[in-house]
Amino acid sequence: MNGLRSLARRGRLAWGASLRLRVLAVTTLVGILALVLVSVSLSDRVRDTLYDQRVDEALADAASRTSLIQTQLDATTAETPAQMQAIASEIIKANQSPGSGAVGTLLRRSPSEAAGIPIDFTVGSSVELSEELREAVQTTGLQQWQPVAITSAEGSGPGIVVGARVQIPEVGPYELYFVYSLAPEQATLQLIQQTLALAALALLGLLAAMALYLTRQVLGPVQHAASTAERLAAGRLDERMSVKGRDKLATLGRSFNEMAASLQDQFERLNGLSKVQQRFVSDVSHELRTPLTTIRMASEMIFEARGGFDAGTRRSAELLHTQVDRFESLLADLLEISRFDAGAAVLDAEHLDVRAIVRRAVDLAAPLAERMGTSISYVEPTEPCRADVDPRRVERILRNLLANAVEHADRNPIEVVVASSESAVSVSVVDHGIGMTQRQTEHVFDRFWRGDPSRARTIGGTGLGLAISLEDARLHGGLLEAWGRPGVGATFGLTLPLRAGVVIDSPPGPLERAHEDVEPVPVRHGPSPAALPELGDL
Numbered sequence: 125m126n127g128l129r130s131l132a133r134r135g136r137l138a139w140g141a142s143l144r145l146r147v148l149a150v151t152t153l154v155g156i157l158a159l160v161l162v163s164v165s166l167s168d169r170v171r172d173t174l175y176d177q178r179v180d181e182a183l184a185d186a187a188s189r190t191s192l193i194q195t196q197l198d199a200t201t202a203e204t205p206a207q208m209q210a211i212a213s214e215i216i217k218a219n220q221s222p223g224s225g226a227v228g229t230l231l232r233r234s235p236s237e238a239a240g241i242p243i244d245f246t247v248g249s250s251v252e253l254s255e256e257l258r259e260a261v262q263t264t265g266l267q268q269w270q271p272v273a274i275t276s277a278e279g280s281g282p283g284i285v286v287g288a289r290v291q292i293p294e295v296g297p298y299e300l301y302f303v304y305s306l307a308p309e310q311a312t313l314q315l316i317q318q319t320l321a322l323a324a325l326a327l328l329g330l331l332a333a334m335a336l337y338l339t340r341q342v343l344g345p346v347q348h349a350a351s352t353a354e355r356l357a358a359g360r361l362d363e364r365m366s367v368k369g370r371d372k373l374a375t376l377g378r379s380f381n382e383m384a385a386s387l388q389d390q391f392e393r394l395n396g397l398s399k400v401q402q403r404f405v406s407d408v409s410h411e412l413r414t415p416l417t418t419i420r421m422a423s424e425m426i427f428e429a430r431g432g433f434d435a436g437t438r439r440s441a442e443l444l445h446t447q448v449d450r451f452e453s454l455l456a457d458l459l460e461i462s463r464f465d466a467g468a469a470v471l472d473a474e475h476l477d478v479r480a481i482v483r484r485a486v487d488l489a490a491p492l493a494e495r496m497g498t499s500i501s502y503v504e505p506t507e508p509c510r511a512d513v514d515p516r517r518v519e520r521i522l523r524n525l526l527a528n529a530v531e532h533a534d535r536n537p538i539e540v541v542v543a544s545s546e547s548a549v550s551v552s553v554v555d556h557g558i559g560m561t562q563r564q565t566e567h568v569f570d571r572f573w574r575g576d577p578s579r580a581r582t583i584g585g586t587g588l589g590l591a592i593s594l595e596d597a598r599l600h601g602g603l604l605e606a607w608g609r610p611g612v613g614a615t616f617g618l619t620l621p622l623r624a625g626v627v628i629d630s631p632p633g634p635l636e637r638a639h640e641d642v643e644p645v646p647v648r649h650g651p652s653p654a655a656l657p658e659l660g661d662l
Contacts, residue, residue, distance in 0.1 A: 151335035159324040182304040186286035228303035282306040361388040457588040485522035497535040504542040512624040517596040524589035525553040533557040543632035550619040560608030
């Protein structure tokens, strides 16, 4: 049973993956159906024609023989029934001619004629006469016939029996039956059917060969275009289709090559522009460090001497100090983003207990949470959750998630939950604040994106924290996901594989939700789909 299921599954996969197989199969099935219908219709027509023709010949021959036998019986000079019996037997035997196709002759006394000497006899093959046929011959006096099965030493075969009534002098009315074999017609029909079957097989093979040839001619360039497109998508932009001829498929190939050349040109120009932009961001970020250091030193001096300033100047010194800090954080984030864009970010993985990293991140965020009027609760499993991680990057992800939760918790408690499975470990940061709409969850990891532009930042974020966190998660081969409901809260979930390079196939189970009517919409970001903790105890 399992073998049949496996075979059926492979068949379904092959059917769905191969257009050539579907075209060939459908063409062959339609051809088989058409050939079967034509063969059956033609065979039935030939059979009916042969049968009707043979019946007409048998009826004409039987009528002629009956008339001849009746004439000969009328001309006899027998005076006794015994003499008539012998004469009748001789007459019937003399009229039994194999050339006419008759294989037997039967003479039966009518049941209504009880007088006289019975002279029933059979010449040649014998058949069973039905009561309906005998009654029709007796009552109508006309020629009657019916199909029968003829049994002989060679076997059984189809035939017909034709009967009529004759009058034997000195004896009375009798029933005369002639048996005709349809074996020659059956042999002819079998020969025609065999010929039709062979012709159908030959036509079917020719049809399959034509379908295969046409599919190869039509689908070959399409498959070549598909494989070329896959290589183009893999980054081999110099791939082109080979074009032959001047038909529509050749036109398709030339158009495809022109499109590929145009895409290659645009991609190279965009790639060059992207590299210029990345280099510009990196150069500007590096170049800004020197004046920023000078500004930092000057702002520190002004900030330390703010006690001797008037109120307006003192407030300006404090703002300058705060904005210089934010400017420095923004430069650091821009440098980090430029490393990700340039592909220069490297994972420095260590086999560590993720719980220790989470505790350190929670401890660092606790003073900020207290200042913002909220609290952070922490839940972790009792068993160690060791994984191959870069502690600096994981801690940065958690700091960004916690800072975002504090920013939007609206003074409600924040939950941090650690869960693990055989292949992954997850950390969920759940707040019960303003929440997010579905559109906001789709853009929450975009650079410099803000869900509510009118809402002022309260902790001075740069707008790049979640984007950097997403890149850090991808660098680990993990996932970073977000759920949210307006007015209910939001959940950010980080899932990391226990071993570097392992695909996450069994992520830890979701958190239990107290309110089942809440249906958060997940937005997943990462190299592979997985389910992470949803909204917590809302």
